[in-house]
Amino acid sequence: MQLLKDRILSDGKVLGNGILxxxxxxxxxxxxxxxxxxxxxxxxxxxxxxATKILTAEISGIAPAVTTAVHMGLPVVYxxxxxxxxxxxxxxxxxxxxxxxxxxxxxxVSPEYLENNEKVLxxxxxxxSGATILGLVRLAEAAGSQIVGIGALIEKSFxxxxxxxxxxxxxxxxxxxIKSLDNGKIEFVD
Amino acid sequence: MQLLKDRILSDGKVLGNGILxxxxxxxxxxxxxxxxxxxxxxxxxxxxxxATKILTAEISGIAPAVTTAVHMGLPVVYxxxxxxxxxxxxxxxxxxxxxxxxxxxxxxVSPEYLENNEKVLxxxxxxxSGATILGLVRLAEAAGSQIVGIGALIEKSFxxxxxxxxxxxxxxxxxxxIKSLDNGKIEFVD
Numbered sequence: 001m002q003l004l005k006d007r008i009l010s011d012g013k014v015l016g017n018g019i020l021x022x023x024x025x026x027x028x029x030x031x032x033x034x035x036x037x038x039x040x041x042x043x044x045x046x047x048x049x050x051a052t053k054i055l056t057a058e059i060s061g062i063a064p065a066v067t068t069a070v071h072m073g074l075p076v077v078y079x080x081x082x083x084x085x086x087x088x089x090x091x092x093x094x095x096x097x098x099x100x101x102x103x104x105x106x107x108x109v110s111p112e113y114l115e116n117n118e119k120v121l122x123x124x125x126x127x128x129s130g131a132t133i134l135g136l137v138r139l140a141e142a143a144g145s146q147i148v149g150i151g152a153l154i155e156k157s158f159x160x161x162x163x164x165x166x167x168x169x170x171x172x173x174x175x176x177x178i179k180s181l182d183n184g185k186i187e188f189v190d
Numbered sequence: 191m192q193l194l195k196d197r198i199l200s201d202g203k204v205l206g207n208g209i210l211x212x213x214x215x216x217x218x219x220x221x222x223x224x225x226x227x228x229x230x231x232x233x234x235x236x237x238x239x240x241a242t243k244i245l246t247a248e249i250s251g252i253a254p255a256v257t258t259a260v261h262m263g264l265p266v267v268y269x270x271x272x273x274x275x276x277x278x279x280x281x282x283x284x285x286x287x288x289x290x291x292x293x294x295x296x297x298x299v300s301p302e303y304l305e306n307n308e309k310v311l312x313x314x315x316x317x318x319s320g321a322t323i324l325g326l327v328r329l330a331e332a333a334g335s336q337i338v339g340i341g342a343l344i345e346k347s348f349x350x351x352x353x354x355x356x357x358x359x360x361x362x363x364x365x366x367x368i369k370s371l372d373n374g375k376i377e378f379v380d
Contacts, residue, residue: 015275015276019275021276023274023276023277023300023302024302024303028270028274028276028277028303029266029267029303030256030266030267030268031265032259032263032264032265032266035260058248058249059268059270062249062252062256066222066252066253066256066257067256067260069220070222070223073223074222075220075222076219076222077219078220078249080218080249084213084218085205085209085289086211086213086218101272109218110218112214112219113213113214113218113219
């Protein structure tokens with residue numbers, strides 16, 4: 001998606017160690033019109049997968065998941081990393097590594113909002129190693145739901161996430177696919 | 191806003207101790223069409239305050255702030271509760287009590303995205319005691335920004351937040367104002 005790629009080139013910053021800083025328009029400050037356009041694009045690409053629910057992880061997945069949900073007219077559930085007091089004692093819980101925290105974090109979904117036979121579209125900001133998304137897959141499968149598609153705003157193909165998701169056999173879409181951040185330079189897959 | 195009040199009456203649950211569970215449509219599962227309608231309503235109510243930026247707090251403020259931002263065409267910043275590695279060392283930081291965590295949490299904004307002379311509209315899911323919103327006010331003021339309005343999806347008037355914000359002298363709007371949750375019954379202000 002050219003709009004997102006252009007924005008990454010103009011405002012993204014390579015911090016080293018494969019880290020791309022996009023907190024000026026994705027995950028601290030959000031450009032709502034860009035995010036809305038990304039949501040519309042996801043809705044178009046996943047129009048025919050039969051999704052009944054969108055699943056993401058707090059925190060930075062929420063903005064793209066909500067704009068996608070608006071365009072698809074589907075409810076969106078964001079997995080929590082801490083169990084709020086409003087959640088029942090019995091929950092779906094899995095562990096996934098956090099890049100920003102440098103440790104494992106919990107991903108928690110209430111059984112009230114992820115039911116048997118749900119067809120789940122996962123939307124997140126990044127597809128890197130795929131570890132967070134595989135955590136969401138485990139939560140959905142624990143609920144007896146079926147994954148029907150996976151979308152990420154930005155894919156870092158050099159971290160191998162797409163291969164990690166291949167065995168799921170579902171449509172995987174990224175709106176900007178980066179093949180290298182070497183030497184501070186952002187290179188997209190053609 | 192009747193649509194939100196109706197939804198609170200049909201799907202909200204009073205858990206006792208003044209806690210209203212709305213995680214089926216606001217802050218775990220999100221109804222995107224309801225949230226989009228709320229965003230449109232905030233955009234209408236704050237059309238003339240001259241806002242240049244929307245500020246909220248992760249996590250549950252993100253969805254209503256993003257839909258409001260889409261309708262106003264303004265960037266939205268969500269204060270982080272943990273400093274990600276992509277954030278500079280020098281930040282704006284304040285402490286605010288967390289209802290769900292039962293302790294003080296940090297609210298952090300990067301100076302990159304909250305600048306001097308910004309006119310800030312604060313959007314959050316709840317206005318209860320006003321403590322979180324006052325934390326956001328402190329961050330904005332530390333940055334030299336000016337608060338021009340405050341909007342919350344749901345106000346619990348019996349917790350006194352509106353009084354706590356009165357000295358700011360800005361427009362405060364809630365889309366559903368609850369005067370009592372006594373005896374498990376949700377009563378709105380007329």
